[in-house]
Amino acid sequence: MFKMIYNIARTELQMLFYSPVAWLILVVFAVQAGMLFAGQLEGLVASQEMGYNINGSTMTIFASRWGGVFTSMQNYLYFYIPLLTMSLVSKELSSGSIRLLYSSPITNFQIIVGKFFSMMIYGFFMIAILFLIVLCSWGVVKDFDLPMVLVGLLGLYLLICAYAAIGIFMSSLTSYQIVAAIGTFAVLMLLSMIGGWWQDYDFVRDVTYWLAMPGRSGKFIAGLICSEDVLYFVIVVCLFLALTIIRLNSVRQKIRFVITLGRNVGVIFLACFLGYLSSLPTMKVYYDATKTKLNTLTPNSQDIVAKLDGGMTITTYINALDPGSAWYAAPYFLKPDMERFEQYQRFKPDIKLKYVYYYDTTANPMLDRRFPNMTLRQKMVEVCKTYGLDSNKFIGPEEIRAMIDLSGENNTFVRQIVRENGEKAWLRIYNDMQKFPSEKEISAAFKRMVMELPVVGFVSGHGERSYAGGKDRDYSAFANNKSFRYSLENQGFDVANVTLDKQVPEKINIMVVSDLREWFTPEEEANLQQYIDRGGNLFILGEPRRRDVMNKLFAKFGYEMTTGVLVKRDTNLQADVILSYPTEEADTIAYDFNMMRRRNMVITTPTTAGLEQIEDKGYVVTNMFRTDTIGVWNELETTDFIDDTVRLNPSIGEVEKIYNTVVALSRKVGNKEQKIILTGDADCISNGEFGRRVPHARTNNFSLITGGFFWFSDNEVPIDVRRPALPDDKVYVSQSGTKMIKWSFMLLIPLILAGGGVFIWIRRKGR
Structure with missing residues (x-):
C-alpha cells in the first residue's frame, strides 16, 4: 500500500514540476518573501544606525504585526495553494483517466493520500525558501531566537497542508479546474467567517469558533506550540481527505446519496466533536519556544x-x-x-x-x-x-x-x-x-486571595490631602480610583483612613502623611512616634507652603525642606514646575526607576522645595530624584510665576545647584527593614499631575507610586511581571549589506528557481 502511495506521489510531483505553474508559484513566493524580509531588515539597520534599541529583532523580522515575514506570508498562502490543487483530481475527471485508476488495483485511499503527499512535499519547497531567510537572519542577528522561528515554520507548513487538503476535496467535486480553484477560495473564506456565526449558543459557539482558520498559525509564529492548534490542523486535514475519499467512493461504487450523505455528516460530526474536546482547557498542552518565554505567565x-x-x-x-x-x-x-x-x-x-x-x-x-x-x-x-x-x-x-x-x-x-x-x-x-x-x-487580583495584602493608611485630621475627594490635588486617583490602572487598590493594596488620636492599628504597615496644615497634638505625636519606633513604613509628602509644620516632621528623620520654591528658567514651562530626574541610586529601590532612567523619563514636581540632610539619624540615605544640573535655584523673592520673571539673586541666599526632591531612608528595626520616602512636593502624585504633558520630556509620575510602594511592600505588590531583556538587540550588517541581501532574495534566488524550471522544461522537450 505504501509503495503505491509513494508511486502516486512521485508521479504527481513529476507532473507538477513539468508544468510552469509550479515553478511560477515558487518564483512569486520567493520574491514576495524576499521583499518582506528585506523591508524588515532595512528598517532594523536604519533604527540601529540612528541609535534606537532594536531588541527583539527576531520577532520584528518574522512575527511583527506590521510586515513580519511569517505574519504576512500566512495571509497570502491562500492565494497560492488553490492554484496548485485545482487540477489534482479534476484533471483525472475531465480527461477520463480516473477510469484507468478505477480499473487498476488501487484504492481511493491510496489515490488521495498519494496526491496529498505530493502537496506535502511541494510545501517543503515553499518552506525551504523561507528557511533560507531564516539561515540568513541567523547569521546577521545577534543571539537569534532560532527555536521560535522554527516553530513558526512548523505553523506555516501545517497551514499549507490544511489548505492542500481542502483544495484536493474541492478538486474532487468537479471536472473544471477553475471551478475547483474558486470553490477552494470559497471554502477558505467560509472557514475565515464561521468563527463569528451562532455565537449566542454555548456549544455551537465553541464548535464554530474552533472551526475558524484565521490566526491558527499565529501562535506558532509567536513561538508557542499548543496541542489544540496542532490537532486542529491534523483534524482538518483528515476531515477533508476523508470527505474526498467518500466522494470518490460514491462515484466509483455507485453508492446511494443517502448513505453518502450519512457518511459525510458522520465524519463532520466526529471532527467537530474531537475539535471541541481538544479546545477544553484540561486537554491542552503547551510548549513556549521563545528564549524569554514571552507566551507564558511570568x-x-x-x-x-x-x-x-x-x-x-x-x-x-x-x-x-x-x-x-x-x-x-x-x-x-x-x-x-x-x-x-x-x-x-x-x-x-x-x-x-x-x-x-x-x-x-x-x-x-x-x-x-x-x-x-x-x-x-x-x-x-x-x-x-x-x-x-x-x-x-x-x-x-x-x-x-x-x-x-x-x-x-x-x-x-x-x-x-x-x-x-x-x-x-x-x-x-x-x-x-x-x-x-x-x-x-x-495576578494582583488573584494574590488578594492567597496572602495578607499590605494596608496603606492615609493620615487625616490635620488638613492633609484626601484620598477620596476626587479633586485635582487630591490622591483619589493613586489611592482607590477604580478606573485608574495604577491605583493602589488595582495593584494589590488595601487603603484605609488613619487618625492618630489612637495607636496605629497593627494591620497598617505603610502610612501616608501629606501636606500637614497643623501640627499634631501631644497624644497624636506620641502615637506617630510609636508607629515609627515599631518600624512602620512612611511616605511623607511635604509642601513649601507648609514648611514650618512639615519641617517638624522631617526633622524626626534628619531632614528639612529648603527655604523658598525651586525654580528654573525654561521657555517651555512655568518657572516653578520642576522636572525631577531619577538617580542611579534609585535603581536599588525599585526596577521602575531603572526603567525611567533608561527611557529618559522624569516626574513633574510643581512648586517644590529641595530636601537637605541636617542630622544623621542612623538611616541609610538614597537620593531618588533630583533636579537638573543647570539653572535651578531656590527662589525667595518672586511668588507670581505666571506674570513675573524669576531672577537669581545670590545676595539674599538664593543658591543655584542640584537639589534632591525625593529621598528614601531605611534602617533595621528588629527583624524588619523600615522604609521611608520624603518628598519636597505634595502635588507630584496628585490627580492633576498624572495628566500633565510636558514639551520635550516624557513624564511618568505614577512610577513614583508603583516603584515606591513596591519597595514598601518588600517587593510583593505591584506584581513583578518583568521578563529578561530580549538578547537579539544587534544586527551585524550595514545599509550596503542589506542591499546585497535584498537583491539576493528578490532577484538571485527567484532567477535560480526560474532557471531550474526552464532547464527541466527543455530537458523534457528534448526527451
Whole structure:
C-alpha cells in the first residue's frame, strides 16, 4: 500500500514540476518573501544606525504585526495553494483517466493520500525558501531566537497542508479546474467567517469558533506550540481527505446519496466533536519556544496561581446602560474575551468563566439626554437595537441586585473572582488606551486571595490631602480610583483612613502623611512616634507652603525642606514646575526607576522645595530624584510665576545647584527593614499631575507610586511581571549589506528557481 502511495506521489510531483505553474508559484513566493524580509531588515539597520534599541529583532523580522515575514506570508498562502490543487483530481475527471485508476488495483485511499503527499512535499519547497531567510537572519542577528522561528515554520507548513487538503476535496467535486480553484477560495473564506456565526449558543459557539482558520498559525509564529492548534490542523486535514475519499467512493461504487450523505455528516460530526474536546482547557498542552518565554505567565504569576487550590469562577457582569461598555455584550466579544485568561487556564484548567448581562442605573448622561422620558428597560431595549443585541438576555435591576450588589462598582463593567472557599476579589477595566487588565492587574487580583495584602493608611485630621475627594490635588486617583490602572487598590493594596488620636492599628504597615496644615497634638505625636519606633513604613509628602509644620516632621528623620520654591528658567514651562530626574541610586529601590532612567523619563514636581540632610539619624540615605544640573535655584523673592520673571539673586541666599526632591531612608528595626520616602512636593502624585504633558520630556509620575510602594511592600505588590531583556538587540550588517541581501532574495534566488524550471522544461522537450 505504501509503495503505491509513494508511486502516486512521485508521479504527481513529476507532473507538477513539468508544468510552469509550479515553478511560477515558487518564483512569486520567493520574491514576495524576499521583499518582506528585506523591508524588515532595512528598517532594523536604519533604527540601529540612528541609535534606537532594536531588541527583539527576531520577532520584528518574522512575527511583527506590521510586515513580519511569517505574519504576512500566512495571509497570502491562500492565494497560492488553490492554484496548485485545482487540477489534482479534476484533471483525472475531465480527461477520463480516473477510469484507468478505477480499473487498476488501487484504492481511493491510496489515490488521495498519494496526491496529498505530493502537496506535502511541494510545501517543503515553499518552506525551504523561507528557511533560507531564516539561515540568513541567523547569521546577521545577534543571539537569534532560532527555536521560535522554527516553530513558526512548523505553523506555516501545517497551514499549507490544511489548505492542500481542502483544495484536493474541492478538486474532487468537479471536472473544471477553475471551478475547483474558486470553490477552494470559497471554502477558505467560509472557514475565515464561521468563527463569528451562532455565537449566542454555548456549544455551537465553541464548535464554530474552533472551526475558524484565521490566526491558527499565529501562535506558532509567536513561538508557542499548543496541542489544540496542532490537532486542529491534523483534524482538518483528515476531515477533508476523508470527505474526498467518500466522494470518490460514491462515484466509483455507485453508492446511494443517502448513505453518502450519512457518511459525510458522520465524519463532520466526529471532527467537530474531537475539535471541541481538544479546545477544553484540561486537554491542552503547551510548549513556549521563545528564549524569554514571552507566551507564558511570568514565574511570579505562576507562583500565585499555584497557591489557588480549589475551584474558581470568574464572572463578568456587563451592564447594557454602561457608557462605552454595552458592546461587550455582543456575541463575537465572548470567545476573544475568554482568551484573555488562557495563560492562567494553562496552569489552572479548572478556572470557569461566566457572563451575566443585565441593566441597572449607572452614570450615563449621554443616554439620559438621548432618552429623557424612558424607563431603564426602554433605554436598554434602545441600546440593544443600536448594537444589534438580544434584549431578552439582559436581566433587570431587581434580579441582578438579588444576585449580587454591584453598587460599589457603580454598576459598570466588572468581573468578580470567586474561589471555592468563598474568597472574592474584583477585576475591572480601566480608563486608558489598553482598557483591559494586563497580567500585572490579574495576578494582583488573584494574590488578594492567597496572602495578607499590605494596608496603606492615609493620615487625616490635620488638613492633609484626601484620598477620596476626587479633586485635582487630591490622591483619589493613586489611592482607590477604580478606573485608574495604577491605583493602589488595582495593584494589590488595601487603603484605609488613619487618625492618630489612637495607636496605629497593627494591620497598617505603610502610612501616608501629606501636606500637614497643623501640627499634631501631644497624644497624636506620641502615637506617630510609636508607629515609627515599631518600624512602620512612611511616605511623607511635604509642601513649601507648609514648611514650618512639615519641617517638624522631617526633622524626626534628619531632614528639612529648603527655604523658598525651586525654580528654573525654561521657555517651555512655568518657572516653578520642576522636572525631577531619577538617580542611579534609585535603581536599588525599585526596577521602575531603572526603567525611567533608561527611557529618559522624569516626574513633574510643581512648586517644590529641595530636601537637605541636617542630622544623621542612623538611616541609610538614597537620593531618588533630583533636579537638573543647570539653572535651578531656590527662589525667595518672586511668588507670581505666571506674570513675573524669576531672577537669581545670590545676595539674599538664593543658591543655584542640584537639589534632591525625593529621598528614601531605611534602617533595621528588629527583624524588619523600615522604609521611608520624603518628598519636597505634595502635588507630584496628585490627580492633576498624572495628566500633565510636558514639551520635550516624557513624564511618568505614577512610577513614583508603583516603584515606591513596591519597595514598601518588600517587593510583593505591584506584581513583578518583568521578563529578561530580549538578547537579539544587534544586527551585524550595514545599509550596503542589506542591499546585497535584498537583491539576493528578490532577484538571485527567484532567477535560480526560474532557471531550474526552464532547464527541466527543455530537458523534457528534448526527451
